[in-house]
Structures are given as structure tokens and as C-alpha cells.
Amino acid sequence: MSEEVLDELDLGQYNTSQEGRLRLLPAVRNCRKFKLGKLYGFSETEWEVVASALKSDPSHLRDLDLGEIPLDDSGVERLSSGLQSPNCRLEALSLRCCWLSEISCSALISALKSNLHLRELELSQIYALQDSGVELLRDLLESPACRLETLRLSGCSLSEISCSALASALKSNLHLRDLDLSESDLQDSGVELLRDLLESPDCRLETLRIRDETIRAKIQKTSDVVLSSAC
Template sequence: MLSCMFQLSNCKLGLEQSRSLAVLLIDNPRHLRELDVSMNDLGDRGVKLLMDILKSTQIYKLDKCTIHSPSTTRLYCCQLTEKCCENMFGCLVNIPSLRELNLSNNNLKDEGVKMLCNAFGLPACQLEKLIVASCGITLVRGFHFNSILKELDISRNHLGDSDDWADVLFCLSSLETLRLSDCKLTEKCCGVLVEALRSNLTNLKELDLSGNDLGDRGVKTLYMGLTSRCCTLERLFLRCCGITVKGCSSLAVALKSSCSSITELGLMGNDTGEEGLRILSDIRDNQRYKLQTLEIND
């Protein structure tokens, strides 16, 4: 079957060009699988035009074949605000083939993302990958992501430590990739992550906590989750997290555990010193253990 990808990233598109693109989508919707209009000054009005077309063509073709609608939509850096999320909600509900949505670097704020979350409880929403990095989010309270979501990236939002993290992570039973870099987290969040790794995040393969002030105490807490029999984590990134040789020692114990499945560890930007390098390099070079890739300061 033929498929079509519209890749129009950084093409200086504005509202007028959105109208022209909308006409093109009306005339040629049959094989559209991917739409990339990132890094254009579309604004809320431009995106509304495009989303209305995508919804209408999907409804028109529901009796024929739902795979004719795009499975990937990228709209990062498009000068969007929370106002566009009502239209995105309609797409999530009316385009069941939509699997990936990237809205990064748009000022959606808390209310915008919460509006998107309202779609996740509906059977028609089959989204598997959501990227909302740098979207001006400050709270996780009220965020209810769907249980089929496999990848979530909410990096570079000032979320901070919150008791609400437990409710958010509890919903993500199918999650395979979680990126929380530069989210103003501290060691306090690590206990919640440990409980999640032990219970419902049993499918998680990649966890990125880089750029958060976890420190050695946070890493020591994470150790308990990494050594759980339920934890299947393979890639762990803790770049620029204030980790010293003490944290390396905690990680070394976890990596030597028979329960550890970690093959890749990223620790660049930490004050691990020569001793930390030696401890972890020895584990990487020992075929008894699973660690294969180590990113660490020389």
C-alpha cells in the first residue's frame, strides 16, 4: 500500500500557508501517514485549520479504512498555546490511527495538557507516544495518561517534586520510555519512582532523569528499584545529577545484582572522579554483568 509523508519542518509556514496546506490535505488524504509541520509559525489558528481537516477526512473515511489518517503528527515549535489543545483533543478522539504526537516547545501550560489528557480515557484514543517537552507545565496534578501509552516525554518542564507523581505513574502500565530530564526534581521523587518500578512500570526500558538534583542520596534510593525482580530497565540516564563516587558505588551494587537488566548507563556531567570511573568501568568490562555502554567523565 502506498503511504505519504508530508515533511514541512522549518519551511516558514504561517496562517496563509496553513490554508493552502489544508486544501491539499482535502484533495489528497488517502495515503497520508505522517505530518510534520514543526518549527513553523502556524499559531493556534493555523493548527486549528489543519486539525479540522484531519478530523473531517477521518470521519469521511471511517467506513472504508481508518489507516488512511496520519499515524504521526509533529507540531513542535509552532507558536501554539493552550487554545490549540481543544482541537488536538478532537484529533485524538476522531483519528484512532494517530499513534504519535509531538507538541514540544509550545506554551501549552498546565490547562492545555490537562485538556489533552481528557482524551486518554476514551476508547477512540490510541496514542502510544506523547512528547510535551518545554511546554510550560508546572503541575502534574490532574494528569491522567492512558494505560496504552508506550513513550512519554515531559522533559524541560518545571514540575518539581510532588505527591501527585504516584497517581501519574500508576496509570502508565504499558510505558516503555519515560523522559523527565530537567524537571526540577530532587531526591524526594526517587521514592515514588522506586515504588513504580517495583509495581506497575514493569515494562519500562528507558528512564531519563538527567539534569535533576538527585544527588547521591537519590541514587541510593533508586538502587532499591533497580534491584527489584519486577524492574526491566535497560537504559538509565543520570547526566548532570550531582552524583559523586558515593552514587557510583550505589549504582555498582545495583549493576552487579542478578536482577539488573541495565545495558546502558549515562552519567556525563557528574563529579564522579577517577574512582567512580574505575568502579563502573570494571563492571562494564566484566562479561558477568549486563552493562555494555557507559557514558562517564574521564
């Protein structure tokens, strides 16, 4: 908590108890990159600390990795209030293995729409990111204020409706260059939609990450987009 701003703070590197890591949480206000690691029992008080780091003037936080922390509606509400703050300068947000309700998805996407600085978003292995969640994500990508360059949806189950919504959004998004769908459950209809997207002159993607070699072979065809298996 010194006056010097830290470049990165990773709570997972500290060999201490969960209670010890929680006592280190207020340092989130004084670093540019913050990695939470695995923590449980995150209360409204802890979420308020994270939100206050995004709201502070000035806010130093640029990269927030919340890892696999459980997220309930009240936690998302507080996180969203920080993301919507005019002082928020967050450029990268990562959430993995979270159960987000439809209410939470709606609140989070709504908050991200008002954030002009976000360039990288990870929503990997979000099990509740069903069709309604992907359609909300489409609204974000189609928003004129959206400046996302990297979107990671690794390990998400994408139906034909979800793939259609995602493909439609990417045709109108001028900024997204890197899309990660590795380890995602893609059906034949979804593969065809992605192939059509990559062959569209409106597509601005430069890299599409898909681990399955069979799917990559079906999609590649004449597209100039780089298909990668890397995560």
C-alpha cells in the same frame, strides 16, 4: 486532516508563526508520531486537543514529543486525562526542560501507572524533579503494570535520596533496559548506589548512559552493563 494516517508530523519543520503552528495542532489526531517543537502560550484549549487525540477511538498516536513546552498544573491535568483513557495506545512520551510542580508530577506519574502500552519515557532537564518527584517515579517503576524499557533523565539533579529511590526501583523492575543519566549531577554517594545496582543480580539494565568518563570508570568494575556516553 485527510483520512490517511501520517507516520510523523513535526511542527518544528514548518516555517510559519506560532499562530500558524497552533492552527496545525488538530492534525495530532491523525498521526502516529507527533513532535510539537517550541511553542509558548499553550492554552487549555490546545491541551484539550492533545488529550482528545489520546482519547479518540481509535487513537492512532503512538509517539508524543512535547519538546520544551511550558507545562502548568492545568495542562498536566488534561494530558493525564488522555494518558488514562482506555483508548490511549501511546508507546513513547517525551518532556524536556519543563517546570513540573509536585502536584503535576504526582498527576503525571499516576496517569502513567494506568498506561499499559508506554515503553519509552523522557523527563530530561525537568528542573523540579526533586526527591519527591523521583520517589513518585520509583512508584511507577515498581508498579506491576509498568512496561517501560527506556527511561531518560538526562540533565536532572539527582540527590543521594533520589539515586537511592531509583536504584531500589530498578532492582524490582523486570523490563527497563536503557537508562539515560547523561549530564545529570551525580554525587559520590549516587555513584556508589549506581555501582551497587549494576553489580546486583536483580539488575536487568543493558545500557546506562553517563557522559562523565570519570563516573563511568568508577561504576564499570565487573558489571556487564554497557556504559555509554551517547545521548
